[in-house]
Amino acid sequence: MIGAKEAEFYRENGYLLVKGVIPKADIEVMREGVERIIQRAAKAKKDANHAWQGDYLPADELKKLVLKGFHDVHYHDASFMRAMTHPNMAAVLTQLIGPNVQVHHSKMLVKPPENGAAFPMHQDHPYFPHANHTMLAASLHLDDADEANGCLHVIPGSHKQGPIPHVGRHYLNHVEYPISMGTPCPAEAGDVLFFNYLTIHGSGPNRSERTRRNVLFQYKDPSDFPTENTHIDWGAGLMIAGENPHFDKAFPKFTVHAEQ
Template structure:
């Protein structure tokens, strides 16, 4: 594909898989950073399970599933700060979003072998709704991902439906939108899957003997503002590319309250 084809594909389908954004050395650096974060979390008794709950799987299966997830990884290790503003990342973001790009948040997701938890199909919109829907996720693959170890699946063109009602704000009706309804997006380590926050996506259980590690960066147009006061954190609004033309709105308005 050329640049124009890439942009058109994203507009029509709501996602774009870009190969080889990060080289082997950069991938190894981020893998090591993930391991250090998990170890520090365990030492500080902050190593919680983020596996999704619900009726999309039998209860006995849900109990066995594990998902390591931590937000704001760029606060925990500089490897991810470098990745957030990587030239190859911003080149794609400028094509899709435009010249002025902000980071909203980052997180890591680790599916361990054999029992790595599934993500039922959902949109990201309910978690951090914005007025102009420029928000997208950039899922950085730190391992090869395929159907066996729970690669991401998307429903092409689903972003054009707009926001959909979710079960408890977390996931779509799994009978109407089973994971099998999505198009699998197998990827190699170093590849990045970009998808709009309205694009329906999810992933199945890791049934392999291989770990599936992803780091996800959520980006938006600097002019696109939240439509609800939800999912704010201290780093929201970091300029990744271009400029913030709204001089009076350069950081979130936080209030500290007594517990």
């Protein structure tokens, strides 16, 4: 799917947009999957607004913004599992991470029309720090995205700065790092934006009449261990490519919460 030139671009810039990673027919099935998750969550009264809070927008504007976000989507619907493990996805990941690639977690990020939430600029590193910084996000677009419906922005080369202190872990100072500072990454449905967890990124609100649905998969090298025992999701540990040389060293412990 990509060659040495693209892999080098990723190493230099900390991100890479790859066109047409997932076929359009699979995208259509995932859009339906997103809708069904939203409906199931509403029925279970677990459809809280996931819009980030803080001081990066005036309070009256912030309270109108909505983000429908759910973790571990590949446990909710098989269509996401297929995309997460798709041979095209694995082909890119092995170029960017190495022969061994492991899932860390998955989630969906749905910005509804007109009032879809923004993401202030941040690194993902503070949420799940790892020793070797191989962790990257693959943000799969289920809709065409541009600046009007809140496409992702990245700061090229910012991963080279290493971890930067964040406001209460969540985001960078929005005056020092406005979203407009990032390079917009418009994309079409089926495209994937890959970015390292140290790459500063964010996205503006969706003010358009179109929904912006993305599914984000985080991957890493299984030899890259967490430096904090935090953000352990269901999906952690599934192998996408190669082998796990450390199967006896790290495994999550799950608890089932049965309905009362």
